Amino acid sequence: xxxxxxxATALKPHAIGAALALIYLVVLVRTAPTLGYAxxxxxxxxxxTDYARWFDLLLHDRRAALTRGAIDAAWATxxxxxxxxxxxxxxxxxFLHEKWRWISSEGLSFRLPGMIMGALGLWVTFLFGxxxxxxxxxxxxxVSLAFMPRIFYHAHLDCFDVPVMTMWVVVLYAYWRSLGGxxxxxxxxxxxxxxxxxxxxxxxxxxxxxxxxxxxxxxxDLRRDTARGNLPLPLxxxxxxxxxxxxxxxxxPWMWFDTLSTPGHAPGRFQEYAGxxxxxxxxxxxxxxxxxxxxxxxxxxxxxxxLFTVPGITLLLLVIxxxxxxxxxxxxxxxxxxxxxxKRLRAWADAYKSDDPRGTWMLVFLGFMVPxxxxxxRNTPIFGGTKHWFPAYPFLALLAGVGFARVAALLEELLRxxxxxxxxxxxxxxxxxxxxxxxxxxxxxxxGLSNYTPIAGGAPxxxxxxxxxxxxxxxxxxxxxxxxxxxxxxxxxxxxxxxFEAWNMLQRDGRLRQDLRPVWQVGEGEFAIVHHELHMxxxxxxxxxxxxxxxxxxxxxxxxxxxxxxxxxxRGR
Amino acid sequence: MTVVLATAEGLSxxxxxxxxxxxxxxxxxxxxxxxxxxxxxxLSQAVIQARVPKDSHWRAAAAYLxxxxxxxxxxxxxxxxxxxxxxxxxxxxxxxxxxxxxxxxRYRRALVATIxxxxxxxxxxxxxxxxxxxxxxxxxxxxxxxxxTVRYDLIEHxxxxxxxxxxxxxxxxxxxxxxxxxxxxxxxxxxxxxLPGSRFHCSPEGWNYIGVTIIEDMEHRGRRCIWSHPIxxxxxxxxxxxxxxxxxxxxxxxxxxxAERGDDLGNQGGPVELRVLVDGAEAGRSIxxxxxxxxxxxxxxxxxxxxxxxxxIEVRAEAPGMRHYCYEGDVR
Numbered sequence: 036x037x038x039x040x041x042x043a044t045a046l047k048p049h050a051i052g053a054a055l056a057l058i059y060l061v062v063l064v065r066t067a068p069t070l071g072y073a074x075x076x077x078x079x080x081x082x083x084t085d086y087a088r089w090f091d092l093l094l095h096d097r098r099a100a101l102t103r104g105a106i107d108a109a110w111a112t113x114x115x116x117x118x119x120x121x122x123x124x125x126x127x128x129x130f131l132h133e134k135w136r137w138i139s140s141e142g143l144s145f146r147l148p149g150m151i152m153g154a155l156g157l158w159v160t161f162l163f164g165x166x167x168x169x170x171x172x173x174x175x176x177x178v179s180l181a182f183m184p185r186i187f188y189h190a191h192l193d194c195f196d197v198p199v200m201t202m203w204v205v206v207l208y209a210y211w212r213s214l215g216g217x218x219x220x221x222x223x224x225x226x227x228x229x230x231x232x233x234x235x236x237x238x239x240x241x242x243x244x245x246x247x248x249x250x251x252x253x254x255x256d257l258r259r260d261t262a263r264g265n266l267p268l269p270l271x272x273x274x275x276x277x278x279x280x281x282x283x284x285x286x287x288p289w290m291w292f293d294t295l296s297t298p299g300h301a302p303g304r305f306q307e308y309a310g311x312x313x314x315x316x317x318x319x320x321x322x323x324x325x326x327x328x329x330x331x332x333x334x335x336x337x338x339x340x341x342l343f344t345v346p347g348i349t350l351l352l353l354v355i356x357x358x359x360x361x362x363x364x365x366x367x368x369x370x371x372x373x374x375x376x377x378k379r380l381r382a383w384a385d386a387y388k389s390d391d392p393r394g395t396w397m398l399v400f401l402g403f404m405v406p407x408x409x410x411x412x413r414n415t416p417i418f419g420g421t422k423h424w425f426p427a428y429p430f431l432a433l434l435a436g437v438g439f440a441r442v443a444a445l446l447e448e449l450l451r452x453x454x455x456x457x458x459x460x461x462x463x464x465x466x467x468x469x470x471x472x473x474x475x476x477x478x479x480x481x482x483g484l485s486n487y488t489p490i491a492g493g494a495p496x497x498x499x500x501x502x503x504x505x506x507x508x509x510x511x512x513x514x515x516x517x518x519x520x521x522x523x524x525x526x527x528x529x530x531x532x533x534x535f536e537a538w539n540m541l542q543r544d545g546r547l548r549q550d551l552r553p554v555w556q557v558g559e560g561e562f563a564i565v566h567h568e569l570h571m572x573x574x575x576x577x578x579x580x581x582x583x584x585x586x587x588x589x590x591x592x593x594x595x596x597x598x599x600x601x602x603x604x605x606r607g608r
Numbered sequence: 609m610t611v612v613l614a615t616a617e618g619l620s621x622x623x624x625x626x627x628x629x630x631x632x633x634x635x636x637x638x639x640x641x642x643x644x645x646x647x648x649x650x651l652s653q654a655v656i657q658a659r660v661p662k663d664s665h666w667r668a669a670a671a672y673l674x675x676x677x678x679x680x681x682x683x684x685x686x687x688x689x690x691x692x693x694x695x696x697x698x699x700x701x702x703x704x705x706x707x708x709x710x711x712x713x714r715y716r717r718a719l720v721a722t723i724x725x726x727x728x729x730x731x732x733x734x735x736x737x738x739x740x741x742x743x744x745x746x747x748x749x750x751x752x753x754x755x756x757t758v759r760y761d762l763i764e765h766x767x768x769x770x771x772x773x774x775x776x777x778x779x780x781x782x783x784x785x786x787x788x789x790x791x792x793x794x795x796x797x798x799x800x801x802x803l804p805g806s807r808f809h810c811s812p813e814g815w816n817y818i819g820v821t822i823i824e825d826m827e828h829r830g831r832r833c834i835w836s837h838p839i840x841x842x843x844x845x846x847x848x849x850x851x852x853x854x855x856x857x858x859x860x861x862x863x864x865x866x867a868e869r870g871d872d873l874g875n876q877g878g879p880v881e882l883r884v885l886v887d888g889a890e891a892g893r894s895i896x897x898x899x900x901x902x903x904x905x906x907x908x909x910x911x912x913x914x915x916x917x918x919x920x921i922e923v924r925a926e927a928p929g930m931r932h933y934c935y936e937g938d939v940r
Contacts, residue, residue, distance in 0.1 A: 317872050326828065329872040348646045355642070438642075445631050445639035464643060471649040478657070489652035495660070495724060498689040529795060557795030557802070567692065569828050571797060573865060575692075576708070576822040576830040580802045581792040585707035585830075586699035590692050595660035595723070597692040 051170070052161040055177050056154035059190075063150040067143055067191050068546070070481040071512015076193050077536030079121055080145055082113035083193070087125030089288070103292055110289035114304070115311045116195065118287040119233035123148035124193045142540045145193040153190030156201035157181050160429040163208050164436045167395050171443065175465060176436035179349045180429055182472035185421045188483020195235040196422040202231035203426035206241055207402050213271040214393040225274030229282025236312045237406070237426065244405040245272055252394025255370030255384075318418035319570040324501025326570045330414040337410035340421050343491035343502065345431070346472040350490075353431055355438030360396045367394040402430030420484065420503060439468055481513055482593040494594040504567050508532030510591060510598050511564065515547045517589055517601065518562070526607075527552045527560025531574055557581045561607035562588070565600045578602045661723055665743035666697040669721050672740055672747055673698055682706055682715040687726030688829075694721055705763075708822045708832035710860045710936045711904065716755040720748045759854045760939040762846075762921070763820050766808075766834055770848060773808035773818040776922075777842035784808035784818060800824075800864045800932055801835060810844070815932075818846055823864040823934045826901035831862060833934035838880055838925035851919040851939060853912040857884055857891065859937030862902040867932040870898065878927035882935055885920040886912050896933070909939070 036044075072080075089109035093100035100106075113121065124145045131137045132144035157177040164173030180186060190197045206227040213220035231238035249269050250257065260267045284290045295303040302310075319328045322336050333339075342350065369384035406427035409415045443461040450460050479486035484505040487497035498504070511533040518528065530538050530553045541547040554560040557574070558581035565574045579585045581604075588603040673683055683701040685694035695702055698721070712718065712730040720728055723745055734750035741747075765771055767786065774781035788806040795802060800823070807819025821835045836844045861882055862868070870876035876898035883893045884907050892907030919939070925931050 328869070329874065347649045348642070351642060351645050442639045442642045445636045446643075448631055449636040449639065467643050467646045471646055471653065474650065474653055478653070489649055489656060493653070493656035495656065499687060499724060499726070532797070555796075556793055558792040563795075567689075570865075572828040572830065573800060573824040574795065574797060576824055577795045577799065577802045579704060579708060579830060580804055580822050581795065583704060583805075585695050585702060585704050587692055587696040590696045592693070594657060595693075596689065600692045600696075 048162055048165045048170070048173070049158075051165075051174070052158035052177070055161055055174075055181075056158040059157050059181050060150055060154040063153065063191055064143065064147075066480055067146060067150075068140065068544075069512070070188075070191050070483075071509040071515075071533075072142060072537035072540050073192060073194070073507035073509035074532065074534050074537065075507060076145070076509075077534035077540070078113055079124060079193050080142075080536045080540060083121045083125035083128060083145060085109045085112045085125075086118065086122050087129040090122070090126060091129060106288045106291060110287075114289045115308060116235065117233045117283070117308075118289065119230060120148060120152070120193075120195050120198050120235075122286070140544050142544045146191060149193050149198055150190060152198035152201045153181075153186070156197065156204060156429060159201065159204050159208050160432060163204065163211070163399075163429070164433050167211075167399070167433070168437060169440055171461060171465065172433065172436035172440050174436075175352075175439040175468060176429070176432040178469045179346075179352075179435055179472055180432040182469065182476040183345050183349065183428060183432075184472075184476045184479035184483055184486040184488075185344050186425065186428060187476040187479065188486075189422055189425070196419075196425050199231065199235035199237055200425035200428060202227065202234045202238060203241065203402070203406070204429040206231050206238075207244070207398060207430075210245055210269070210271045211393055211395065211398055213274075214269065218270065221270035221274045222278070224271035225276075225278030226282065228275045228279045229286075232279055232283040233286045236308075237423065240405060240409075242272070242275060244401050245269070245275070247405070248394060248398050248401050251368040251371055252392075252397055253370060254368075255373045255388070258370075258373050315416060317416050319568070320418045320420070320506075321501060321503040321569040322417070324569075327417060328570070332410075332413050332415065332417045334411075334413055336417050337407055337424060341407075341424075341431075343487050343497065344421055345428075346475055346488050347490050348468050348471050349432070349435050352435035352438035352442070352468060355442060356434035356436065357400075357438075359441050360400070360434065360437055363389065363391075363396045364400050367391060367397040399430050399433050403427050403434060418506075420506065439465070482510065482598060485510075485593045485596065485598055494596045498596045501569070503569075504596065505598060506532075506568060508534070508537065508566050510566060511538065512541055512546070513591055514564065514589075514599060514601065515541055517591075518551055519548050521589070522548065522551055523561060525550045525552065526562060527554040529554050529557045529560055529563035529578075531564050532566045532568075532571065533564075558604070558606075561604050563602045563604065565602075567597050567599065575600065582606075659744055661742075661744045665745050666693060666721075668742040669740075669745045669747050670697045670701075672742065673701055673719055673721070676747070676749070677701055677719055678717065680716055682709075682712055682718040683721075684718060684728060684730075685721040685723075686728040686731075687724065688728070690721070690723060690726070697721075705832060708830040710831060710833070710902075712752070713754075713756045713858070714758050714938075716752055718750045718752070720750060722746045722748050756858065756940050758938045758940055759852050760848075762834060762848060762859075762919075762937050763832060765848055766818070766820055766846070767806065770850070771808075772847050772849075773810065774845040774847075775810040775816065775839060775842065776845050777839055781845060782810070784810035798866060800866055801934065804835070807835075808846075818844060821934065823862060823932065824866075825862050826865060826868055826899075828865065829902070831860070831902055831934065831936070833860070833862070833936040834921075835932075835934050836921070836923040837933055838923050838928040838931050840928055843922045843924045845923075846921045848919045848921075850916050853886065853909055853915050853917050853919075854939045855908070855910045855913050856940050857907040857909050857919075857937055858904075858940050859884075859894075859907075859935060860902055860904045861894065861896045861933065861935035862900075863896065863898065864932035864934065867930045868898050868901070877930050878925055880923060880925040880928075880931050880933045883922040883924075884937075885922065886917050888918075888920070 127147050128144045138144040161173040161177040164176040209224040209227050213224050293303045317329050319326050366387050366389035369388050372380045372384035406424045443464050447460045491497045538553045557563045557578050563578045587600045589601040590597050591599040683698050737751050738749040739746050773784040787809045790805050792805050801821040804819040804821045807817045810816045815837045822830045822832050825831050879895050879897045881895050884891045894905035
């Protein structure tokens, strides 16, 4: 094999991963114009713009930009979340929209980095599946992940949930590669974790996963080495411990001052950041017809939402994949048994020990389970719906990919006499298992948070059961055509759960008439809207009180389920 | 102790890959389950989308309802989540009093646009006498087995000269001033029931008024009722004159959702007492405690039946903080 051939072979999986990522990115970009802007996106438009202006100052007057005054003025905005994605959103807006005019839609320029992170997530998931098992596993995993309807929705946004999912899989992939030897992947793990920390706070759970994995899969070595007076540590973990905090602080100018304490010895900015997330307010979330707003939360919420929002075929393949890999995972973890003072168990563990020192499938299993673990506690807030455990989904998809590979092999065997051409059965099955997710995602758009799979009976079945209809007020974007057509000039609209920034971005993007004004009292304008969530019913009744009428002028629906009601003020024009 | 930086060197570099054992024939057939499930999921998705009622179905149901509805009928829909659609398509058939009704006991008949086999909780025990299908929508006609005849509804008479209101914090009750037709300010999540445009204004405190508003009850339903937030060390009083008395005073009371559910730590508020007086004599009382939601009560008024009297409602609470209290009642 020539050097060129070797290079081509090495690059082939990257070419496939890149192609998947590029196709996904194109789909996201093409579908974005019909998706309204979410509350949190509005907050990040604001923060990213402030950060971008600071970067601009840094380019033009470095000394002025690096003063505490300039840094605090720019980075105080939304300082409860780290800076990486907001910096990228802002830089994308500054250069691709404001300076170079490559992207005409201002909203898209903010969203693009988030979309790229979603696409990158597919690329790395594919690589993981390809290297850990086979190309078919990587392909099915990546496509299944891409077209989980909730992932598809969130991948459009200038938010952190899909980016941090990607960063988890990047960190674990790098860590897994580092276990194969070499300093490069260990350093990459540390860098990736630093970037993950800088993306969203759930990355702080990664070390627990890595340590648990290392202990489970290397317990035998630990025992042997500690007996010799050595303590074996994975190089990647050392790299994470060193590089992670450095990158976390280095990329977040807000943390450059008063990091751990103020000059007056008060708790510093890091404690403020940690405190915000450790003591986060509880928001409302509907589950089984009840509005949950404080702990204890329902124990089955997270698993129930996985059941009702991840396509059924993906879940079936996950179950098959888990069942198939369970013996492998046990064999990868037999070293733990060596710690027990039972000779028989130790002998059994030695006999069945896995020959994979990287403990691949235990890592994938932990990658799936650890992000779900916080919801074992009934005190963990549930207001984020599914997005807070997104880091589990690439690993869920990888296990589903393994299930697919085995089923494909069985069907190839079964149909060997009927279908002679190799791979046809696998390809056909591959298409069949990704079709439901693709259809469901396509159909979910632009109502991603209202979508439920056929297991729940779709959106109507979910409404019957009393599952959350939406959050963040983004569905106002779907009303733009109605308002453009029906609102009188300069009409005021009470916009309920939509932020001013989100409404304003619809206008800046040319999707909504410029003359329409958001108003802040229900009785003030010509129209009032209500985003249907159980606990928001009170806004309906406020409008009834103000208008003295319960009649809706328009109801935006998804599969026949009310999403937003529009009221016309009888006292208006 | 020496710290060893461990990589896989010296261990093994081979990845453990799933080893497929030779498949038993039955597993090969079992594998067919996967494509079957995929097909079932695709078909289920198609069925879900196909069963969604179309605009034309709702309009056809509306046209039928316009002809079938008699005065005093209740027009509604089931399941409850279809309510915004009913208020859109049947807008002129659902007045505010019906949409935010206290219960359905006063209606003789209900016409219910039903999808997905839904049932309306207000209409349990009612007898179906007819139904008409409009695609996936069935308009069911239900008869109330025991409809009540309402002689006097407090909400409809909460204005001068039929009613007057007082804030009684000391020996001398202070009359509340009637202010009609004001702008309704505010709105938004967590703001609760809004100050109505017409009300008895009782003090500069924004919450201290008596007027008809709509609260969200503990089941998140809208209830049209008379706001009467209790005050410290006294009572909020509403008097209705020339009330044609019947055999029973039928009513409900509740506290707006966010005030009744309590805070994030589970702290709730104290009870609120409602007294009903006929010509100054107590006819009965009902106490509302957190967790009871939209609570119904009946007070026996047979002693005054078929006479015209002054009816007084007094509302008290020992701990009136966050008691976003509201009641309604009628004479039957």
